């Protein structure tokens with residue numbers, strides 16, 4: 001399709017300020033229709049955080065070819081991207097602005113939070129970092145302005161990031177040409193299915209013989225293992241068909257594991273000292289308070305790490321069900337309509353039936369409690385693994401200018417392990433490559449990681465990896481660092497109060 005003349009940067013900004021959700025893909029301007037925003041399978045926030053930005057690499061990484069063609073249909077024109085690519089705007093949501101339906105049915109800007117930028121450019125809190133805090137007074141204007149959209153000055157070079165981005169496209173092509181998007185059903189998932197079946201049989205047999213704690217142990221191992229396949233399905237990384245992967249995902253995650261495939265997340269720790277303020281989460285739509293409870297627990301978070309990890313699965317239940325409750329009255333998803341929601345709710349109901357019958361049939365509440373605890377605690381290495389791959393790395397935000405590959409490499413780390421025992425880590429140990437190519441079938445990640453390592457070396461980017469035990473040490477180190485800083489902040493505050501009282 002030909003377009004008359006390129007849309008100017010000012011026109012793009014004006015349309016965003018008027019409420020259009022425009023993203024830049026290569027040199028094309030895509031207008032995401034409001035209907036897609038509400039019903040997007042990856043959620044509206046994924047799109048809102050890319051309004052005004054070049055989202056080419058992210059969009060290529062997250063979508064199937066068929067979806068990419070569909071996205072292309074929403075092109076409304078082209079832009080001149082310049083020598084170093086499109087200089088991204090700051091999406092309105094990152095400075096606290098969202099669109100809301102008013103009483104008369106029209107959509108207006110609403111300021112849900114205030115931006116909190118660091119005035120100085122320090123390592124833990126760069127000037128490019130966009131954090132939000134609770135809004136305490138009415139905004140001076142009824143909507144975002146041209147100024148709000150301008151990215152803050154950054155010491156990072158757009159030229160270098162443009163080079164990374166161009167090289168990522170070449171890398172992605174190499175991964176595709178090497179056939180790494182082809183799922184290894186027999187050699188990859190074959191052994192997985194045998195392993196899952198064996199663990200399930202061991203759990204059932206032990207239960208039948210009355211060896212309840214042994215049965216709970218194998219059930220925990222079963223959950224630990226199947227979660228990796230649920231994770232693959234959540235990323236549409238098995239059949240690459242959203243409907244089939246979602247159906248399989250609902251069966252495994254919801255029916256067998258009691259968790260929502262539409263949502264799973266991490267237990268919470270503070271990993272950045274910037275958190276010593278209460279922050280507004282544009283994801284949870286609430287203030288993440290640095291309150292009295294946080295002040296008690298954060299100073300000892302490194303000591304509680306493994307204890308919390310043991311019970312992390314309970315947190316996943318809470319978050320899963322909250323997610324489904326919030327989506328109960330949402331519009332139909334563009335893919336999957338509403339059946340995905342009903343499928344999840346019904347399968348979760350069935351999960352509670354089979355698991356609670358299992359506990360009740362034990363006939364002794366102490367053993368039943370032991371069964372509940374053991375089956376959940378055994379899954380804890382999975383949670384530790386997820387934390388390792390993310391929390392020991394940088395949490396700084398270099399703003400919308402940083403390229404996708406540079407950000408993914410900077411914020412993720414691999415856990416080194418022999419291919420013979422990698423089923424224990426279930427592919428999540430190759431997190432760097434997974435974050436660069438989320439739809440890539442898990443059993444091809446090792447081969448792809450070789451190409452990513454070459455890419456990182458060529459572009460002077462760090463491909464971080466550590467051993468499992470070293471990684472545990474790193475994470476506890478980060479948690480302790482932040483804990484110590486909270487203690488210091490507390491001591492300074494106490495000294496100030498004492499001084500004030502003396503005066």
Ligand code: HEM
Pocket residue numbers: 023030031032033036040041042043046047050055058059062063064067070071074234235236242335438439
């Ligand atoms: C008109 C624009 C868009 C359309 C029509 C669209 C459509 C879709 C569809 C159909 C899926 C399901 C997976 C698939 O079938 O490929 C999906 C998933 C997803 N999309 Fe989009 N999308 C759009 C824009 C974006 C943008 C700008 C982002 C942000 C970078 C984004 C991020 C995601 C994510 C994170 C997922 C989940 C994938 C995963 O968990 O692996 N999408 N999208």
